[in-house]
Amino acid sequence: MSLRATPLDWPEWMGETVKLAAKDDWTFEGTNGELQISPRKSAPTVWVIVSRKAASYDTALLTMLNVYKQEFDSISFNVVKLPETVDELKQVLDSADQQAQLIYTVGSKATVAVHTLYQGGKLPVVSVNAKDPVLMGLIDDYRGSGDNFAFTSLNLPANVTLSFLLKYMPELSQIGVLYARTNKSAYLTQFLPLQKEAERRGIRVLGFEVDESNEEQMLERVMASEISALKSQDGNLDTTLLWLTGSSSLLARVDEINGLSQNLPLLTVVPEAVNGEEHSALMSVGVSFVNNAHQAALYGIRILRDGENAGGLPVGVISPPDISISFRQAKRLEKAVPLVLLEMASDVYSENGSVVRSQGMSVERQ
Template sequence: MNKRRLLKMNVICVSIVSLFLFSFSLSAVSSDWPDWVGETVKVKAEDDWTFEGKNDELHIAPRKSNSTIWVIVSRKATSYDTALSTMLNVYQQEFDSVSFNVVKLPKTDAELDQLLEEAEQRAQLLYTVGSKATVAVHRQYQGKKLPVVSVNAKDPVLMGLIDEYQGSGDNFAFTSLNLPANVTLSFLLKYMPELSQIGVLYARTNQSAYITQFLPLQQEAERRGIRVLGFEVDESMEDQTLERVMASEISALQSQDTNLDNSLLWLTGSSSLLARVEEINGLSQNLPLLTVVPEAVNGDEHSALMSVGVSFVNNAHQAALYGIRILRDGEKAGDLPVGVISPPDISISFRQAKRLEKAVPLVLLEMASDVYSENGSVVRSQGMSVERQ
């Protein structure tokens, strides 16, 4: 039997039966430790094994064997698929044995309570994928028994879930897709030093994007004398469709920057808008489209020009490592600081730069982790140059 198969065993039990070195009654056997086995075994091995004695058997099982992880997902989304796939890869490489149970976020509080009660009985760790699931579970499960780690969610401090970045102090550990607004703005100014206006695109239904990405950037930019306009999109309202919002708000930008030379568009992490980059580019009147989401930049014809943010992959990787530290190393979820990736992930599409006839400053190219050439081919990936055959 190879090592991999051994690691995947759910329970390892060693039964020591009828080991009588002295004549004594079975009724004298302790329920905690049989007196027919020397306690030296327990003392030397109790850090890695659990022991349970019963009559003429002693069950020995690994303390960290086959942990069960529950994952709560609110809906189908490409970003959530990326997060889950990344975590599976990390756990496969870093953790001896683990199984995952992925469940959909219930629609009612009562159903969520029931799900959390079941998870508490069957799991050793819980992940919440996305801001909606994170907020819902935190509201109903804060301070309870099961450790919880957020993934693919916005800043927990800005969302009002915790007060400080040093840690929750309870059963939650958070990671964040957000950068501090001053960091984001500093990179926008590196791209466009004479920046005077920013049009920020967000979906009206995505409150987490509004609270953690639009409002902080607006406050920071306006403090520096940069005008910020909200491009709030809601396809359920006739006057707030993407097409109408783009037309009206770009017209507003032109009122102070006729040729739009010192203006840009900033796309938040609103999933519904990330799926419409092609339309946004088509309606942008050649305004450069920058975004917080690295995955929105690629070598395709329809891509954002540049991203400055936290990739779904890196965020999920960090969330997986937090889970491993809790399960394998015994760290407390509440002691882990909010996971913020630094420096940020920067992706650049020179195909888009050529289309827009917009130069990309060398300083950003030097810092970029992912770069796509004018023909869309990958020049640099995850900070490493890609060699051509």
């Protein structure tokens, strides 16, 4: 039977210099005939609670795995789909309490649900791929939660977003903002703040609220009626643009939106919605899923490895924003892209769709 070593049963054949020098990092067990030395800190286990199936969540998880692989020799991840009921989520969190050292919530829905049940809980929690926690009413201050939650954000402040839209279109007079009725986080954190900031500057904002369960709010009808309303102020739509929020159901329909847009430029908060394909937004100004997840991974590492307090970490907001530009779309729309935006862009696609710049670096053609 192996017993934990004490000063009385430390092996006579082993000098105590080892024990005294290594006691902070190692534990010692054994008898006079055998000594077992083990790391004081075992490989951590991280639980990840995912809102639902989504390509953006896959990107977030893969990014975090790559970051952790570089920082830890050994670590385990347990990924769980957000349960349907409160009782089931409580069971998941109880299990995490027993088995994990850190929880990630992936997506706004999972973040809100876990925060509601687990604020002040035993384990630190870090949000990833979720909207602004202040605008969602989860915390009051960007300096940190003060409890067991550390937040990152996919949102930019509304004044920052609008400043870039004005760089693209200095004479901007109207914005049509597309969001899904079911995506409350996009409405609260992306539509309402932009509407307030734009109208403060005399720029009209119309909400394109899409709800495919309601015949009157299906995408085609909403686009037709709201663009007609935009034309009442800007007949040729020369000083008007469309802004696509991070509503996943609409991000998957960029091709349809372009087809119904009557050649209005489509800009978006999601960098991944801009690419070299035929169906792409013209430009994005926002936070990429990769960069947000990278920041969330670093927050988790600081908590696990360095012992930092989750509640003391400020809300993670990427600055400057990620900008992506498709010159294929610019050519289709016959819309020029200001040089100042091209200079700032991290990802640029040429008129034929090839990658010219990726993550801020020029891409050499073979």
